[in-house]
């Protein structure tokens with residue numbers, strides 16, 4: 001008796017190698033049937049390879065990196081809010097300190113939200129300085145990157161939101177795609193930030209698959225060094 005024939009007549013059927021499943025799906029189905037038949041709950045004759053449905057293949061969540069540059073914690077707090085909200089909307093969100101990344105790593109990102117303040121006289125905050133310098137000198141393209149910038153500042157300063165404007169310009173110059181217009185926030189940033197986040201997540205969702213209440217994570221320094 002041929003092996004495929006046996007699969008329909010023995011007590012525990014298996015999926016023939018000619019069935020339209022890959023090795024992983026076949027292994028899953030064989031294990032599933034072994035479990036069912038061990039409890040005697042399925043009539044083996046009623047089962048044929050053509051009736052079998054493969055397990056649903058898992059679709060990866062849309063990746064999103066939320067990058068912050070912050071001197072006194074405001075941008076960092078907003079990045080945390082953004083990561084939580086993104087998780088609720090089904091992104092695989094990662095919150096990342098500007099001081100823990102570089103231009104080469106950013107080139108590998110797909111979706112990026114930048115939240116950064118301005119210090120001194122139009123200067124980047126300390127944790128953003130190195131990345132600011134790198135991006136200003138970057139010559140290689142960032143063509144695969146989609147991004148949006150939320151700049152934090154204070155209109156009492158002449159160089160209002162200068163650092164956020166710089167990041168926006170650097171990314172654009174290297175060919176990254178701006179998802180939504182940059183917002184320049186004064187000290188009462190809440191409404192502007194919320195609207196920007198909402199629009200940015202919606203823009204990314206349009207091209208990616210999202211699953212509500214996905215987990216988010218905050219990268220530890222050791223992970224980003226890898």
Ligand SMILES: Cc1cc2nc3c(=O)[nH]c(=O)nc-3n(C[C@H](O)[C@H](O)[C@H](O)COP(=O)(O)O)c2cc1C
Nearest residue numbers: 070071072073074075117118122153154157160161
């Ligand atoms: C010493 C100092 C210098 C600042 N310089 C600027 C500036 O040049 N331009 C600007 O728009 N905001 C400036 N700000 C305002 C900050 O960017 C703003 O308060 C921001 O919300 C701080 O965010 P952070 O806590 O994430 O660093 C300055 C604030 C301080 C305390």
